[in-house]
Amino acid sequence: MLKVAICGGSGYTGIELLRILSHHPEVVVTAVTSEKSAGKSVSELFPHLYQYSNLLYEPLKAEAILEKADLFFMALPHGESQEKVDYFFRQGKKVIDLSADYRLRDAKIYEEWYNVPHKFQKTLKKAVFGLPELYRKEIAKASLIANPGCYPTSAILGLYPAIKNNLVDLSSIIINSVSGTSGAGRKSDVAFSFCEVNEGFKAYAIGTHRHTPEIEQEVSVLAGKNIKVNFTPHLAPFDRGILTTMYVRLTKKISTNQIVDVYKKAYAYEPFTKVLDEGRFPNVKHVRGTNVCVIGLTINMRTNTLIIVSAIDNLVKGASGQAVHNMNIMLGIDEKTALDTIALFP
Numbered sequence: 527m528l529k530v531a532i533c534g535g536s537g538y539t540g541i542e543l544l545r546i547l548s549h550h551p552e553v554v555v556t557a558v559t560s561e562k563s564a565g566k567s568v569s570e571l572f573p574h575l576y577q578y579s580n581l582l583y584e585p586l587k588a589e590a591i592l593e594k595a596d597l598f599f600m601a602l603p604h605g606e607s608q609e610k611v612d613y614f615f616r617q618g619k620k621v622i623d624l625s626a627d628y629r630l631r632d633a634k635i636y637e638e639w640y641n642v643p644h645k646f647q648k649t650l651k652k653a654v655f656g657l658p659e660l661y662r663k664e665i666a667k668a669s670l671i672a673n674p675g676c677y678p679t680s681a682i683l684g685l686y687p688a689i690k691n692n693l694v695d696l697s698s699i700i701i702n703s704v705s706g707t708s709g710a711g712r713k714s715d716v717a718f719s720f721c722e723v724n725e726g727f728k729a730y731a732i733g734t735h736r737h738t739p740e741i742e743q744e745v746s747v748l749a750g751k752n753i754k755v756n757f758t759p760h761l762a763p764f765d766r767g768i769l770t771t772m773y774v775r776l777t778k779k780i781s782t783n784q785i786v787d788v789y790k791k792a793y794a795y796e797p798f799t800k801v802l803d804e805g806r807f808p809n810v811k812h813v814r815g816t817n818v819c820v821i822g823l824t825i826n827m828r829t830n831t832l833i834i835v836s837a838i839d840n841l842v843k844g845a846s847g848q849a850v851h852n853m854n855i856m857l858g859i860d861e862k863t864a865l866d867t868i869a870l871f872p
Contacts, residue, residue: 542846676844767810808837817847
């Protein structure tokens with residue numbers, strides 16, 4: 527059994543990691559950290575995680591928990607993962623970081639968008655972007671995974687086959703995403719309280735959201751040149767899920783049915799990316815609790831625009847489920863382990 531630790535185990539992504547790993551036959555959670563909840567058992571705070579009644583939260587003291595685990599999930603806020611990731615990685619541990627601290631390959635871009643200098647650039651160069659559909663071979667050989675953000679996961683998977691097959695004008699990418707409130711994290715903030723969010727719907731961080739450079743980084747890799755996108759996130763009054771709609775001009779005449787076939791071929795062997803038939807589109811309700819990204823497609827013939835709609839659960843495929851998927855690939859075991867039983871795609 528592989529011993530794993532979850533650093534930052536009382537936030538939404540940490541809770542989801544505990545939930546998913548409770549079904550994993552190959553690993554055991556041997557340590558979980560939380561500064562505010564130190565000394566309390568996991569099941570005391572989260573009764574549905576009754577399997578962890580004997581597992582106590584403890585402060586994150588890297589030296590003290592180093593030998594408690596072989597692999598460390600880092601579910602800490604952006605900026606707080608840098609040092610701890612570097613320490614565990616240099617001590618020979620496998621690390622999967624769910625923050626943004628090791629996603630952006632260019633330290634200058636990271637500092638520009640997160641207003642924090644990257645102090646561990648040698649370790650940054652060792653990180654692999656943890657999107658299995660694009661980087662499965664690299665993930666299998668890696669010891670440090672930068673787990674993608676939720677918005678970028680939904681956008682990159684939606685755009686990938688069209689870009690790979692040179693079907694679209696890359697100067698015209700527009701991305702609109704709608705997220706449930708859990709995307710903001712488990713914290714006290716008036717802006718995300720029930721009365722503020724209920725019956726509301728708004729755009730935020732227009733043109734300035736920190737996931738923008740992450741999307742641009744991966745789209746640029748696919749395109750082989752620098753690409754800029756227009757990305758606008760929105761907040762909606764539901765708990766979890768992301769619906770992303772992408773608009774991009776086609777460079778050739780093609781039918782919706784043909785482009786659906788292109789996408790189905792691209793994802794034919796992917797266990798967690800599903801492409802719907804022509805005329806069908808995803809709903810966040812149908813991916814809740816799953817590690818699945820569902821994609822629907824159509825073409826606006828009047829404007830020759832490809833419209834792509836993707837749906838994911840931001841806490842699973844957009845965070846903790848994808849982290850476990852990465853772990854499975856790193857360990858060389860069945861990728862679907864613990865992930866195909868947490869919920870079923872209808």
